[in-house]
Amino acid sequence: MTAAVIELACEGLRCEVLPALGGCIAGLWLDGVPVLRAAADPRALRSARQAGCYPLVPFSNRIGHATLQWQGTSHPLVRPGGDEPHAIHGVGWQRPWAVLEQDARTLMLSYEHQPDAAWPFAFDTSQTLRVSAHELALTLSLTNQSPQPAPAGLGWHPSFVKRAGSRIAFEATGRWEMNAEKLPTHRLPAQGLDADCAGLEIDHCFDGWHGSAHLRDPLLRTRIDSSLSHLVVFTGEAHDFVAIEPVSHVNNAVNLLAASAMRAGDLGLRVLAPGESMTAQMNIQVEGKN
Secondary structure (H helix, E strand, O other): OOOOOEEEEEOOEEEEEEOOOOOEEEEEEEOOEEOEOOOOOHHHOOOHHHOOEOEEEOOOOEEHHHEEEEOOEEEEOOOOOOOOOOEEOEOHHHOOOEEEEEOOOEEEEEEEEOOOOOOOOOEEEEEEEEEOOOEEEEEEEEEEOOOOOEEEOOEEOOEEEOOOOOEEEEEOOEEEEEOOOOOEEEEEEOOEEEEEHHHOOEEEEEEOOOOEEEEEOOOEEEEEEEOOOEEEEEEOOOOOEEEEEEEOOOOOHHHHHHHOOOOHHHHOOEEEOOOOEEEEEEEEEEEEOO
């Protein structure tokens, strides 16, 4: 069955959303210029990971070797397939979301999760998308519906078009170094990033992020603002996009917590009591250079 595409628009800003495909954003354009990577036909997308943006819930990035270590119990998790050895980006991107409310500029989606092989804790989550003349505003919320405390994290995975002359800039206080398995090993002080994207080879999580990042190129000026304090940046020579991902916690945070003397707060990880909620916001502001 072909997935339904919902369009939100205000003046020159247009956003296409596929609720059934992980609540993903298939594309975002300002006056016809793509802000996020977009498929020629959004209905041809087969995974939210091919889309312009998708929600990360109930965790971001990777959980090492698809095994969750929590309160003395080891929970095997489902791998996404291919050559990926880890659980990645939560479960929300793999599930259909229901439409709760919709008008020309606003869309509210929801997903209710029951414990399964992908995640052993019940939760419900909602995502609201709202467009104005030069901004896409997103809100993501999660409530622990399990009868026990559960680890939780939120974020988004927007993939911005990388044009010739694209430059990224943001401030932070630390960067987590990665091993060959794409898992974090240790934190080093870092001031953030101010670099041309063309020669950038990066797949790291920054903490102490000030909540604002800029991406500029000859066509667009884009600003990403978020309530979250961590930022994952991913791009490379082989990629025509740069992922600038506001997230709540360090990659593999739940297993780092189990294996070290670090506290959950040091890693940005939330532990939600039964019925407790957390909420995140991200705004993408974009202007043309004409």
